[in-house]
Amino acid sequence: MSTSGAALLEIEDLVTEFGGGKAFLGKPQRIVRAVDGVSVQLKPGQALGLVGESGCGKTTIAKTALGLVREKSGTMRLDGRVVSGLAPKDARKARATIQYVHQDPGAALDPWWSIGHALDEALRIHGVSDKGERTTRIDEMLHAVGLDPSFRTRYPHELSGGQQRRVGLARILVLQPRIVILDEPTSGLDLSVQATVLGVIDELRRRLGLTYLFVSHDLSVVERMCEEVAIMYLGRIVETGPTKQIFAKPQHPYTRALLAAAPRLEPGSLNDTPALPGDPPSPTNLVSGCTFRPRCAFAAPKCAEARPPLLSVGEKHRAACVRLDEIGAPTPA
């Protein structure tokens, strides 16, 4: 059992699987374990970055936390109350204070609905029956994300990419959630627009006391926005801890490779940065022990024996590698 009672959201040993049923004409589907024993904690007001490459399971964690995808095992506590193991409808109801900002709000907004209508509908579904109250809350929220009330009558196609993101944020925040899951909130935006949107996200968090689960593959954005970060590889967390510490001293060989590969503004020699060999393997057919070992420069026979546990490597900083003592200090990033 966890000792921290202060956590707002506590996820323990979460497993989410897809497939396993029968496909058309009876061929059995393979089981894909998209999330494989993940534990995370969100403290009130915290921003936790969930980082990894495509297919690592970060979006599945977000959807499982929301209750959109049913967990196979593991427990989830919200404010100390167990909200896992429920039927899908009840799970979503119990987790209503967790909300999700879609990756592409342009696709998430109905093109036939004005912005005001979309926000109004969100409030109506969540049981705010008083029309006057809905209008006030919508105006307040549009103002909070930096849009003037004239946007109520506009349609999604009239908005720029940055404005669509703001509407996406407003539509969720108008419901007054406590935990907001941001799924790649700035992917596809230009640098100057990204800066504005990140600024809005940061300010709202402080002003409204929100807690963020920030899902992203952009390391420079996560470094900037989150105090804590969890690095994922193939459904598992391989390293977690304070962002500053992990970016300064990455321990797990995958984290080291990921940080070294991330483009930075310092002109550097490509020749000095070793590239990881190969591609991530298919999650239907995983190797024993550490799943990173086929691509790891430090792999040894003992890596195949058992799944490496997350070991403490510093204050609040943990990494899942059994050879940390042997592979030496990381080169400064």
Add this chain to the structure above:
Amino acid sequence: MMLEKPASVLEIRDLSVSVGTDEGEARILDNVGLSLMPGSIHGIVGESGCGKSTLIRSILGILPKRGRATHGSIMLGERNLLSLPADALQKDVRGRAIGFIPQDPFQALNPVFRVGTQLLENVRTPGDSKATREAKRAHVISLLKAVQLPDAEHALDRYPHQFSGGQRQRLLIAAALAAAPGIILADEPTTALDVTTQLQILKLLRGLAIERDLSMLFVTHDFGVVAQLCDTVTVMYAGQTVESGPVAQVLKAPFHPYTQMLLACHPERAEELAGIPGAVPSPLRPPTGCRFSPRCPHARAECTAGQPPRVAPQPGHAVRCVLHLDEAAA
């Protein structure tokens, strides 16, 4: 000219491109200039709508139907690509002298045909156009080995979905290299890839450029990728080239206010997270003179009088901005 400058392999001078739309003529490129030096990797960086892709399309002669170059020249050696007839472009330039790597490896390959069918059909072997099918096949396999595709011998019999994103991008790089071009144009070839795969591809491109003596134009919106890969860079804004120079200098001490403000938006550098006020102007009604002037904190009357001339305050590092007019002669 005092000093003998090394000849560029591709020289774009004062290129303006307009596209007819239902609402009138849109000037997508406005007096664009760029030199690609032999053996160098030159980045073209800018935000969406700045004209990076139109520039690449102009070089390849594949502008949209209602688009045309109204001014300027694109010199490939002695020849101006803008005045070449369509069949000469197809025969000698596209895929021959200039190879092209497209942006999205998931869309560029047809899912219903084997990779071999697609590569062999389009591949032209250097020199001998009547090469046998076996010779072509051997040539393609040697290229697949050059781009480090695993199991190159059997790759041609497989379908696109059997390859990962990084492997598909390698297939497209092999296709671009097929006729041994001297110049490669790459349009955001790593945007759809994860960072560790991106690093593999960037290293591959760097290695191929050295090995095969290639010059490369690399279009991207990511300054980080420019820092990783490129030797020199041109920054574009709303169809104009605002600054160009060695990557280290442009990133460290940019001259143009737009470059300065854009770099200050980068999460690595931003002191506070705020974008550049205002929005990119519509190419239908662009501001006169410097197109950044309506958003520029240093703008003054002369900015709208005409586009500032290109000056080079430092050798090789040029800018089009009135703030630097007196710093150096062009």
